[in-house]
Amino acid sequence: MSTSTDNMRVDEAHGPVRRAVIDYATMPSLLIFCDAVFMLTLSILVDLASTSRAATGTLSAFDFTRPLGIGILSAVTFVLITTLRGHYKPWHMARATEHVRAAFVNWTFTIFFVATVIFCLKVGDDTSRLSTGIFAALGFITVPSSHWAMGLWLRRAVESGAVRGRPSILIGDASQLDHVFPMEILERLGLREMRRFGFAGVPASMASGSLSSDELETLKSAIQFARQQRIEEIIVAMPWSSLERLDAVRARLRALPVPVKLLPDEVVHELLDAPRVDFGSSVAIEVQRAPLSCIELAQKRVLDIAVSGIALTLLLPLFAIIAVCIKLDSKGPVIFRQRRNGFGGREFTIYKFRSMSVMEDGANLTQVQRNDKRVTRVGRFLRTTSLDELPQVLNVLLGHMSIVGPRPHAIAHDDEYSKLIAGYAFRHHVKPGITGWAQANGLRGETSEISLMERRIEMDLWYINNWSIWLDIKIILRTFIEVFRNDAY
Template identity: 45%
Template sequence: MINTTLPPAADNVSSVLESEIESVAPPHRARGGLPYSIISTLFALVDSAIIVGSGVAAGAAYQLAFTGSPQDIEVYAGLGLVACVTYALGGYHLGIYRLHHLLQRHRDYTRVLTSWCFAVLALTVVLFLFKVGAEVSRGSVLGLALLGGVSLIGWRRTATRGLHSAVVGGVIRGRRALLIGTPDELARLTRRDLLVSFGAEEIERVTLSATPAGSGAPTISASRHPEIDRAFERSRAVPLDEVLLAMPWSDGDGLDLVRQSSRMSPLPVRLLPDRAVSAVLGNDDATARQSFTVEIQRAPLSALERAAKRLMDVGVATAFSVILAPLMLVIAAAVRADSPGPIIFRQRRKGFNGREFVVFKFRTMTVLEDGTSIAQARRRDPRVTRLGRLLRRTSIDELPQLFNVLRGEMSIVGPRPHAVAHDDEYGKIIANYAFRHHVKPGMTGWAQVHGYRGETAQLHLMEKRVALDLWYINNWTIALDCRIIFRTIFELLRRPNAY
């Protein structure tokens, strides 16, 4: 059975910090605070400011002591810039900006001093190679080395204490994750371990019952397939960024079952190192453990790509809504005059991540079907109104979906959404059909510009449409969207397949 209760506390707590997190930080806290991903950037920016400031301060102090007035301060600011660049390069190589290293105070100081010595050495080499050593006093360089080193250690000590409190208090948030796994593997993963080692914040965990094997780790049998499906369905009800798997790597059959079920979710799915792999890597080596995560399924679009696509959708939908507003008003009046019934036809469709939404269309039929069985429109379909035939042939009946785009339920370009009844039907008989829900549905798509519009009376036609939709998802670019929009205009001028 599936257990969606809160995670149990670890039996052996490896540090005071970890026990504090387990007892203080609530699993379902508010989403305020700092994202895990920007912690290293913030530390790097502050370090850079300290180094440049140390260069200016050291140069100004030297000038005041020996000449009575600060001169050529910009030169010393430039020295600080050179030093901070080399410090950052060395620091990233040594990992001084990784969260788990930031929480290891004494070992982190060693890395900081090593990076700073490398920066000072690099600065000295630069001064020698460019023959500007005579223009820069050795005293100011020595002052920069001493002041910068002391300042970096002092800031790091203060910041580490603050970071420790932030992690304990739940101020730092990671990627929202659904944790799925077997009892043994889940029992050893604490909230602190997930955040520090993998940058993830556990929103909920789902325990899969495993069958004890004759030897070795328990395995998940094929009879648990519905259980795994229900686990992935949880990703639709909870706002998440990824799915993490805590399962024995030796359970090949169980991993195959999970891989099949993951198709219904557009979220990235990662397999965490299991107990055996972690023992080889070392439980304290968070860097090695993070590098050994296995990507079971990648997200179809990155956050930047989703933002670019959404920006394009809003811009295009807004422009077309304004330009075509007079036409839509005329069509609305014509629909009302042509036959009794509402102007706008509403029907449930499945969108991104399989979530249902209501699609808008100009009514073109005398029926308003939205049940478990819906018949596709066919040539000379008696349900289609006189005006409806023209609207469907030219796809003008789809124009109200511009408002679905503005509402964020659809995109201008994407796989065409099907009625819920048809989704349920084809999802059972066409392999990889669920992958269509990995992006938002569109008003037009790659399949439509290749002639696959309207009725799909034969199964192979729907299979071809699905194949084109999947190609689009795997090869998406902004340029491809623009190409599809222009091709759609010409496709509508050809003999349509929509009745």
Template identity: 45%
Template sequence: MSNVPGLSRLAPPDAKAASMEIPPGSGEIPRRTWKELLRPQFIEHSVLVADYVFIVLASLVFSLTYHLIATGDINNEKAFFSIGIIVAANFTAMMAARRNYRLKNLTLLTRQARDTIIIWCGVFGTLTVVAFTLKVSNEFSRGAATLFFAGGLATLLSWRYLVANRISHALANGSFARKKIIIITERGLNASSRPLNELRRYGYHPIQTCEVSKDEISSLVITGSLRSKLADVIELAKCEQIEDIYLLIGWQHRHAIDGILSALAVLPISVHLIPDESAARFLNHPISNVGSTWTTELQRAPMTRAELAAKRVFDVGLATAALITLLPLMLVTALLIKLDSRGPVLFLQKRNGFNGRAFNIFKFRTMHVLEDGPVIQQATRNDPRVTRLGRWLRRSSIDELPQLLNVILDDMSLVGPRPHATSHNSEYEKVIANYAFRHHVKPGLTGWAQVNGLRGETTQIEQMERRVEHDLWYINNWSPLLDLRIVLQTIVTALRQTTAY
């Protein structure tokens, strides 16, 4: 093939092997090594089948082992084989629905472990309810089922750990089959393109790279030089059995893209358009379809409806239990406030909650004044406005207990970003980037920032920036277990807190 300016051959990893060409008409077909069978689709399907087999085997092995130890006899193996098939079918179907068999997701050990535990527990819980409802649970040993549950989960987690490590290692070393492609790129975009690096990593091997100059791209018609380059691309695609052609061209060059597609129409292979830099950063977000139109979700709701429901159940249940348990303490506190100083027992102040909605927050009064409005001064050390009793209430966080009512009234959550006075919100939104994202969830009685020591007066803007960073981390990493962890840490932190006054 003649050397055409802008059309360069990328040297394959094994130059010696690449130089050994099969003479035309020799009839000899090069043998494929076992590594060439390692296509991403093959790996994905293999992991799914392995999950199925492991679950069925776990059902048999652990159930029969239990019976052998407990009774000294092996029986009912057909029933446990059937249970294994049912569990395996449900588990693999749900894992596939979560796209956990995609090659890239198989390398994410944290995601794999989390979904494996949740789906495994969900499948067992559902089947247990079904068995109880149909009155067939007595036919199976509880001990065997428990051993199958624990042993099967341990087996799957160990298998997931092995898969994640092996696939990550294989991707890093380019062990997957090399799918031959041609790249047509705008000059200067090839070297720094993240999508092209991803293609190479996942087994796509660029045989040729055709660079197109800016003049050829900007022209409203196909130039002679570009037509010549495309003719060579077409010739190479036919000779080398190219499987795909990828275009890396700025999406604004519509005429050039249409012209190239028209020229490549003679080839019965796929032509793909890679997102340019301006589009790639948006297409990294989830894609959804609305009728015949697709959209990219640039900003998602922090929680799904199911997650919101779970969090609400957690909040109401725990807040109600805490309110009943702490009611004697709260009544004594109210009496002491009345005896200590003049004024109401409760202090109400406007705060901003979910979506910026204003609400009245409840607190035990700890000051001689009741400040609420456009200007509010933060409490400082030895603040003369704080009462004698109020100083102890603030340090022990007992003054925050009435906010359990805010939780029950759905103004707040037990855990979330702490709500600030409306006047402080207006100030911080002007100087701290992403401050408004704190309002994407309901404010909390306690939060991730508070259990990490970020509580009390903020004399410098950097202190509030650190709080916001912790709040945003919580929003992006929320889970029921994280909420429970923060609640438990809050109890410990409140007993030794010295920064609130």
């Protein structure tokens, strides 16, 4: 039998069916049309505003051929690049940050191609360098902005029901369906969930790979419903551990001329998060990525020098104020030095503003706890605001650390956790950082339980395997928000 979720029509559960005015399948064409019109209009307006004839009011003599040619070439190039990269798919446009970044990159390729065409065809003399340059520069702002606006409109249109998604049903084990996307996520993917058909409980027939009579009846009901409601897509959510059982479900769903998509279970989902690479005639999953390439290392180093150099220049007065406060508050040096393990496990000395009355750097270290008596009055403020970490910009400039990377731990703690947590040593495949993916997600302060450290290490390893320069920038921005939102101690 089906579970209780089977008998619920989503449209009925959420009240009257909302009237759709646009079909989801037409969205890519509509977005392409908007891009083409926008770029043609932008090219003409820029050329119109930058010519002396427009300034003198002799618009009748204005030649539309030149800006029209530039606009058409730019629009065709941009649309082709965006289409080939799959960025006109509505679900991609609904991801605002990712889509704006993609639009910026696609426009960059477009401008390089347009400039190459102008150079190769030797039409530079017939093209206004001023208007073309302004058109290109404005595009870096207006094109990503227009895509952000289109993505925002698309999300709101889907949520309001103005865009009609493809009617779909979900089939699978009740336990798996509980973890499937909620309706609003399915809507963003262009799907309108009509009903769920769940196999009750854990089937006793799983070991044999055959389907029980109840499961066969559920499939029969699903197929009948799909035919009556003209379902256009079926989503299956079942464990991948029994391939025979999956094949039995697939065999029966072949009676319907609609696409069937199988969602990964928890085990497979974790593997699919890893990058996929061509491996001969097959595809391999990269469960551990290679060290950063020379180009990637150069990108990261440029970002490190730029951010740390600017920070050191702007924060020098703050450094002086903090140093004076530390000296007036307690005896001891202003800067705390401690040995840490860096890239490849190589040892270096980390710099921090002293926030405690002790200068521990031995085999036995005690982590700072809440209301720790070793923390000075000024030190408590510095730790709460993370200002004690600021001198590490010197470590970044010296090349010991990076702005973003796994946080370096004391050598004594490295030795301890490397014995308790699998994969701990992999953190040393990149330079340690002032902040990291774990810190940007709120994992700061004491790790009183091994599970807290395991969670940090899990995030550090994810960062290493998924590194990009955009991820570093994202982490830097999120860290500022996290520092103001959550206190450390």
